[in-house]
Amino acid sequence: xxxxxxxxxxxxxxxxxxxxxxxxxxxxxxxxxxxxxxxxxxxxxxxxxxxxxxxxxxxxxxxxxxxxxxxxxxxxxxxxxxxxxxxxxxxxxxxxxxxxxxxxxxxxxxxxxxxxxxxxxxxxxxxxxxxxxxxxxxxxxxxxxxxxxxxxxxxxxxxxxxxxxxxxxxxxxxxxxxxxxxxxxxxxxxxxxxxxxxxxxxxxxxxxxxxxxxxxxxxxxxxxxxxxxxxxxxxxxxxxxxxxxx
Amino acid sequence: xxxxxxxxxxxxxxxxxxxxxxxxxxxxxxxxxxxxxxxxxxxxxxxxxxxxxxxxxxxxxxxxxxxxxxxxxxxxxxxxxxxxxxxxxxxxxxxxxxxxxxxxxxxxxxxxxxxxxxxxxxxxxxxxxxxxxxxxxxxxxxxxxxxxxxxxxxxxxxxxxxxxxxxxxxxxxxxxxxxxxxxxxxxxxxxxxxxxxxxxxxxxxxxxxxxxxxxxxxxxxxxxxxxxxxxxxxxxxxxxxxxxxxxxxxxxxxxxxxxxxxxxxxxxxxxxxxxxxxxxxxxxxxxxxx
Numbered sequence: 001x002x003x004x005x006x007x008x009x010x011x012x013x014x015x016x017x018x019x020x021x022x023x024x025x026x027x028x029x030x031x032x033x034x035x036x037x038x039x040x041x042x043x044x045x046x047x048x049x050x051x052x053x054x055x056x057x058x059x060x061x062x063x064x065x066x067x068x069x070x071x072x073x074x075x076x077x078x079x080x081x082x083x084x085x086x087x088x089x090x091x092x093x094x095x096x097x098x099x100x101x102x103x104x105x106x107x108x109x110x111x112x113x114x115x116x117x118x119x120x121x122x123x124x125x126x127x128x129x130x131x132x133x134x135x136x137x138x139x140x141x142x143x144x145x146x147x148x149x150x151x152x153x154x155x156x157x158x159x160x161x162x163x164x165x166x167x168x169x170x171x172x173x174x175x176x177x178x179x180x181x182x183x184x185x186x187x188x189x190x191x192x193x194x195x196x197x198x199x200x201x202x203x204x205x206x207x208x209x210x211x212x213x214x215x216x217x218x219x220x221x222x223x224x225x226x227x228x229x230x231x232x233x234x235x236x237x238x239x240x241x242x243x244x245x246x
Numbered sequence: 247x248x249x250x251x252x253x254x255x256x257x258x259x260x261x262x263x264x265x266x267x268x269x270x271x272x273x274x275x276x277x278x279x280x281x282x283x284x285x286x287x288x289x290x291x292x293x294x295x296x297x298x299x300x301x302x303x304x305x306x307x308x309x310x311x312x313x314x315x316x317x318x319x320x321x322x323x324x325x326x327x328x329x330x331x332x333x334x335x336x337x338x339x340x341x342x343x344x345x346x347x348x349x350x351x352x353x354x355x356x357x358x359x360x361x362x363x364x365x366x367x368x369x370x371x372x373x374x375x376x377x378x379x380x381x382x383x384x385x386x387x388x389x390x391x392x393x394x395x396x397x398x399x400x401x402x403x404x405x406x407x408x409x410x411x412x413x414x415x416x417x418x419x420x421x422x423x424x425x426x427x428x429x430x431x432x433x434x435x436x437x438x439x440x441x442x443x444x445x446x447x448x449x450x451x452x453x454x455x456x457x458x459x460x461x462x463x464x465x466x467x468x469x470x471x472x473x474x475x476x477x478x479x480x481x482x483x484x485x486x487x488x489x490x491x492x493x494x495x496x497x498x499x500x501x502x503x504x505x506x507x508x509x510x511x512x513x514x515x516x517x518x519x520x521x522x523x524x525x526x527x528x529x530x531x532x533x534x535x536x
Binding site for chain 2: 113121122
């Protein structure tokens, strides 16, 4: 089992450029060329965060607090405006289940490409193929094109692939509330197992019960900074109270 | 840029899987599959051949082979640019959710088109064989010159790759790129010696006082040089009919133009470096597209 920090974040800033034109075209570029009064949106303002190996941290905060931006930055989707993120281990981002699926390919083919996008080699994916199919409970549908899948089936397959990449750190953005009750239970069982194996989890949830169920530390983000960081009940209590009083 | 190359190498397995996926998706729902990509050039060349030999009465040897030898590389250029310019934009939903080197998308597009091109060249040789047999075994079309072919394919691929990387990045921010591109490619077809010959251009340019200069400038378009080079290597030498002083005469084909090919090599690899540099400069902003 690894020790020390899984994630070390120092002075993390992310600024987005807001566009009022709403479209990407040459016309827009020419029209707005003179009035280069672009508006900047500071989503994260110098955030510091340490997550130790084996910890399960829940991020809470209102919409626009920067939770999803933070997860995307850790998953290398964005480049930080400034500051640094040091990751120790392999990350499995679960920002959207089944994001990389191609509708015309079969379930099996999608497992291969998705697994490889998540950083596995072809050999590794093939070795896990059966386990992924079994976990997703898609036995009879795995050879049909993914466009014929229901959204629940798609999410199950997406979760199943991410669950089998042998990650050290799971990055989860509100994706556990998918599928039926039985599958949800399976996901939580998997997460328990993952944590018992020493895995690190960073997740965003608006569901207080889900937070109590898995997290052992809560970080409250507000206005792009850490408002409060600590014990689950303590931080969650303050956060929920602040929500009621606003 | 070196760090980016290293990262790309780390993800090479994904690149191959993406190439395989592109090839698979393209013909997934069509009955004739790969035949479609051959049917297009064959039909186009058949039409051009009929128009030029029967309607306009051109009298060039191996005319159909000459056109096909030029049209296949042109089509590769055309298809690669059309496909790859869209490659990042259509995958933007994935790009927003998962990390992988973004350049894999246009590169996979180009490579899958390149595989088609090489397969089409295979069919071209079957075609040459057919023409040779029908003409009663004249001069064999299969000469040592064919060994030079890989030396043409590599820089040509570099040129296509460079343009593709550039266009795929620009198209994320300016969706006009695809419209401009289709117009430019259409014009390029007429500007480049696909239906006619570099010898035709030379004969027509000689009417002017500075004809040599016009001819040289014409060949600064790397496509012109590459297409002519492909012709010289792929098709057995035959006389070409050109118009000189208003009279149709048949001239021998010009020799392989080494200095021009050397210049085209420089332009092509330069384009590759520029395209890759530009792509890497822009790739982190793809997800922040307005």
